[in-house]
Amino acid sequence: MENSKLLFAFDRKSMKGAFYVPFIMWAVALLGILFYASIEEDYYTHFIIVQGIFLPFCSWHLVYRYSELLEHGAEDTLFPYYRKWFLYDIARYVILYSLLMMSLLLLIFIKGGVAIFDYITVAHLPILLLFYMFAGLALLFVMKSVEVTLAIIFIYTVIEVVTLGKSGMPWPHIIIFLPPLPEDPEMTKKFTFLFLITISMVMYVAKKVRMF
């Protein structure tokens, strides 16, 4: 716990204002759920807000933290330490984002009750969270630039959300925009793809930090 406090404090200090961006987006999502989305008109908008506004920013802190390795002359010094703390870093941010996500879901629950929750959406959200965290790191290791990494993530998300997944772009559509039906083959495809791509991102990042 003491270590987590120290590591979060250092991240806040080194990221400066950027540290607060995911929290601001969490607040925006919270306000959206409170004042924009309507249970009567389209209850699924609540979940689209979580997927499209809050979750993409779950890549943010780790991308900034691991970008320190890209600093000229830093990798050789920091890599052994970052490697040692990698699982710890992932765990503390997974816990932080999960708590923030659960607070949004709790708000949705208070507004609409348990009836608007389906198990596909409930299973999809944590995988999407992991996807964004690891996609951010994987892109960072490939692109070697914080700006390019975050730009790719946000351009993708904005286009997906604005077109509700009908952009026609030749990339995977991993956000759910309609209440899912278990027998829908598109849903199975989407789910399988998200699961596989998240696993491959995890494997790629783990290999890059020499976890195996």
Added chain:
Amino acid sequence: MKLEIEHLTKTIKKRNILNDISLMVEGVYGLIGPNGAGKTTLMKILAGLQTLTAGSISIDDKPYVHRNASYIAPNTFIGYLPQDFMIYPENSVYEALNHIAVLQGISKKSERQQQIEEALAIVNLSGQHHKKMNELSGGMRRRVGIAQLLMRKPSILLFDEPTAGLDIEERIRFRNLLLELGKQHTVVISSHIVEDIEFLCTKIGILTQGQLRFEGTPEELKQQADGYVYSMNVQAEELSELLMTQDITQINEEEQHLKVRIFSTEALDQPRVIPRLMEGYLAVVRGVGDGK
């Protein structure tokens, strides 16, 4: 502590970057060679940052590369300072070192403070706690690099080109610091500045094109050039031509003329003189010494 490297080979894309290197590192060990000789690769392998293709590495006779392992096993004995050390440019020296101490597993604040103060005192940066990392000069940054290494209390310190790019004053200060560290640690210094190696090292290895050409004491290295170094008096106007045709290793201005030292594998009609380290290095690199 003794670091022993046996038959170490590193291959990248079918090219041997290091070829069957065997070294016995103790005291202050200087690794010299031209650019591209494989010095940095060797350092990075020892620091666990790069893979090795074959060979073994032992610390005090205990093997640290296990069978089929591609990296040296993680250990707390070896600390490595890269040539261009820089971490957390926007943070202060204290913040950077404090964070490194946390990453090293020192969770008690008082212990971290003590370690940082001790390390900064050793590298003569006690008053610089609050300076930002990106405001430090190259030499000061490297001293912060040494401070973060010392907090880990390693027994073997690896320095890659430690004095490259430093101004004269910083270079002297840094050399003296390395000399001090050499009293309590096994130190490996890679450099192509022969003067630094001469000043610091008790043992020298010469690498060229990934191969070890020589290993021995500075005296043994000097002896490699025995019989190939000449002294000659020349007039100033003759110097340009001589520079074009001979390897001049030193020029001294005297009252009536210039006194030059020449390294030559061809016999010259001039008096032979006792070789210096640089000439020994030239003899090894040119392949005229008898090597190990």
